Amino acid sequence: MTERIxxxxxxxxTPEAVWEAVxxxxxxxxxxxxxxxxxxxxxxxxxxxxRSGWVEDVSAPxxxxxxxxxxxxxxSRVELRIEEHQDSTRLRIVExxxxxxxxxxxxxxxxxxxxxxxxxxxxA
Amino acid sequence: MEDRASAVFGALSDPTRRALLAxxxxxxxxxxxxxxxxxxxxxxxxxxxLNALTNAGLLDRTRSGREVRYKFTPAPLSEAVDWMxxxxxxxxxxxxxxRRQLGGxxxxxxxxxxxxxxxxxxxxxxxxxxxIPK
Numbered sequence: 491m492t493e494r495i496x497x498x499x500x501x502x503x504t505p506e507a508v509w510e511a512v513x514x515x516x517x518x519x520x521x522x523x524x525x526x527x528x529x530x531x532x533x534x535x536x537x538x539x540x541r542s543g544w545v546e547d548v549s550a551p552x553x554x555x556x557x558x559x560x561x562x563x564x565x566s567r568v569e570l571r572i573e574e575h576q577d578s579t580r581l582r583i584v585e586x587x588x589x590x591x592x593x594x595x596x597x598x599x600x601x602x603x604x605x606x607x608x609x610x611x612x613x614a
Numbered sequence: 615m616e617d618r619a620s621a622v623f624g625a626l627s628d629p630t631r632r633a634l635l636a637x638x639x640x641x642x643x644x645x646x647x648x649x650x651x652x653x654x655x656x657x658x659x660x661x662x663x664l665n666a667l668t669n670a671g672l673l674d675r676t677r678s679g680r681e682v683r684y685k686f687t688p689a690p691l692s693e694a695v696d697w698m699x700x701x702x703x704x705x706x707x708x709x710x711x712x713r714r715q716l717g718g719x720x721x722x723x724x725x726x727x728x729x730x731x732x733x734x735x736x737x738x739x740x741x742x743x744x745x746i747p748k
Contacts, residue, residue, distance in 0.1 A: 503716040511715055517708060529627075544627070563627075566701070581712070581718045585701055 495585040505572045509551030509578050512570055524556070532556045625670040631663045632654065635672060639686040647681065 501508055515522050518542065520532035526548045534541040541557035543565060552572045559565035564587065571582040625631050630653070637652055640646050646664060650657035664684060667673045675684045 495701050495705055497709055499701075499709045499712060499718045501712065505714060508712075511712055561654065580710075582703055583709075585705065 494587070495583070497583040499581045500584075501581060502578050502579050504549045505574045508572050508581055512572075513550075513554065514580065526550070526554075532558060536560060603606050625667050625672055628663070628666075630659075632669055634660065634663050635667060635686060637674065638684050639654075642685045643676075643683040645681040645683055 501587045503511075504537070513524060513526070515524065519536040521533075521535040522565055523531070523533040525531045526545060526547060528545060528547055530545040530548075531543075532545055538569050539560065541558045541560050543556055546555040546557060546567070548554050553570070555569040557565050557566065557567050569584045569586075571580075573580045625635075633653060634649060637649055641648075646657055646660045649664075650660045653660065664673060664675075668675055668684075672687060674687045675681075675682050676685070
């Protein structure tokens with residue numbers, strides 16, 4: 491089960507410049523309101539369409555993960571990673587849907603053919 | 615309005631609830647009493663978490679005698695088959711914007727698999743961004 495989007499982009503800019511661009515207004519949404527700390531509120535508005543969620547983890551200028559969702563739609567998790575390599579900066583994006591996220595956090599789910607996958611590694 | 619997405623966020627953001635979900639997924643038709651015996655929390659606390667998970671649509675409960683049995687229902691998490699296409703297109707558009715903004719002839723391509731398995735319990739440095747429009 492792969493409900494996962496991955497993208498990568500190399501930019502001739504510093505990690506700080508990329509961080510500013512990806513966390514500021516106009517990129518993730520027209521208006522971005524991110525409380526950049528774990529558990530902080532995340533609010534995104536693009537032409538009347540509102541997404542809301544929360545910040546899972548943040549370490550400027552190289553890592554940001556957050557959850558977002560529109561209204562009743564299932565939530566998804568976005569992870570942005572910014573790495574400097576010589577003169578350029580690599581931006582990596584992964585957006586995952588809860589099914590895979592549940593797998594990541596260790597909840598075993600019924601897979602194809604009734605097979606159960608995903609280790610139950612959740613710390614009790 | 616208590617929307618489903620918020621309920622799912624809340625349910626998944628708590629490690630105890632994730633542990634409960636894992637235990638129920640592994641052993642369907644579990645009761646709160648059985649769960650409380652497995653975890654270092656009271657039955658009362660277990661019930662509170664089970665209510666949150668049920669409200670998020672992640673659990674289905676059936677009464678059997680004096681006990682209520684819980685079953686994991688992943689359905690609310692696996693809707694929308696065209697999600698990949700729609701979300702992929704959104705990211706491609708954002709990357710194009712970024713490329714125009716930060717310049718260069720940088721190439722965009724699908725990233726190869728890279729490890730994200732380590733979710734890491736370590737919290738990042740709490741920072742406050744200035745100039746957030748209210």
